Amino acid sequence: MKRIEVVAGIIKDGDKIFATQRGYGDFKDGWEFPGGKMEPGETPQQALARELKEELAINVSVGDFLCTVDYDYPTFHLTMHCFFCTIVGGKAPELLEHEAAKWLSLPELHSVNWLPADVDVVKALEK
Numbered sequence: 001m002k003r004i005e006v007v008a009g010i011i012k013d014g015d016k017i018f019a020t021q022r023g024y025g026d027f028k029d030g031w032e033f034p035g036g037k038m039e040p041g042e043t044p045q046q047a048l049a050r051e052l053k054e055e056l057a058i059n060v061s062v063g064d065f066l067c068t069v070d071y072d073y074p075t076f077h078l079t080m081h082c083f084f085c086t087i088v089g090g091k092a093p094e095l096l097e098h099e100a101a102k103w104l105s106l107p108e109l110h111s112v113n114w115l116p117a118d119v120d121v122v123k124a125l126e127k
Helices: 044-056 106-111 116-126
Strands: 002-013 016-022 035-037 059-072 076-088 098-105
Touching: 002 044, 002 059, 002 116, 016 106, 035 044, 044 059, 044 076, 059 116, 076 116, 098 106, 106 116
Parallel strands: 002 076
Antiparallel strands: 002 016, 002 035, 016 098, 059 076
């Protein structure tokens, strides 16, 4: 089975967490924590800062590690490293690859249809 290793950002602003809705691919319309694939030679933190700049046109400070999720999708195995992030520079996220986004409080996290691997991240946030 193909293996994919990615990073995801838990972008916080006060008590709100940023969630994005995929605009393309097999999982179009599913909700996720933004991020993407690591490039050779990058640390997870470097990859996350790069991916969030590419996807949302923001600069972030990558903070504490939250969790690593391993999930078997039908055609690949996903390993996703999740870190808390804060936006630096005051610029609001701009959706360059996603079709929608929301700032959600912890009680509101269940108001969107998360992709299967991201459900485990929500569970980690609730602990």
